[in-house]
Amino acid sequence: MGRILAIDYGKKRTGIAVTDPLQMIASALCTVKTYELKKFLEDYLNQEEVEAIVIGEPKQMDYTDSELGGVINAxxxxxxxxxxxxxxERVDERFTSKMAFQSMIDSGMKKKQRRDKGMVDQIAAAIILQTYLDKKQRH
Structure with missing residues (x-):
């Protein structure tokens, strides 16, 4: 059984999260510059056994694609x-950044740490991944 990797794709930065090999726990992994994402994935996939990649699907409140929707679909x-x-796989990522920021507050992170947008992206990717795992478990 391979890991599952999740991607919170952004214009400048992309948050990455991954499961353990048993696909039980979603953990934030890192943030990469979006222009380096393909190289990162190539390297990671050569080093680790990965079964699936889950990509956040940015939607507007009316379920239409967001500004980055076309880029992410491509x-x-x-x-x-x-x-x-x-x-x-694709997972609705609406509100994940807000949820990530709130989880940083709830975990007691200092204000200076919460300004780290890369950390928000990583946590958002972990939320996307956990959403996928929860959905997979229900089915």
Whole structure:
């Protein structure tokens, strides 16, 4: 059983989260510059056994694509083509950044630490991944 990787894709930075090999726990992994994301994934997939990649799907409140929707859809298509052995999944990511910020407050992080947007992106990716795991467990 391989890990599941989650991506909170952004214009400048992309948050990455991953499960343990048993796919039980979602953990924030890192933040990468979006222009370095493909190289990061290539390196990571060569080092770790990954079964699926979950990509946050940015939607507006009326369920239409957000500003980055087309870019992310194209990215997901590229991944499916380059890594046909992987399952590429999508998860609604509305409110994940707000939830990530709130979890930072709830965990007692200092204000200076909460300004780290990379940390918010990592936690948002972990929330996307946990949402996917919860949905998978229900089915």
């Amino acid at each position: 990215f997901a298509g590229e991944l499916k083509e380059k890594y046909p052995q992987l399952s590429i």
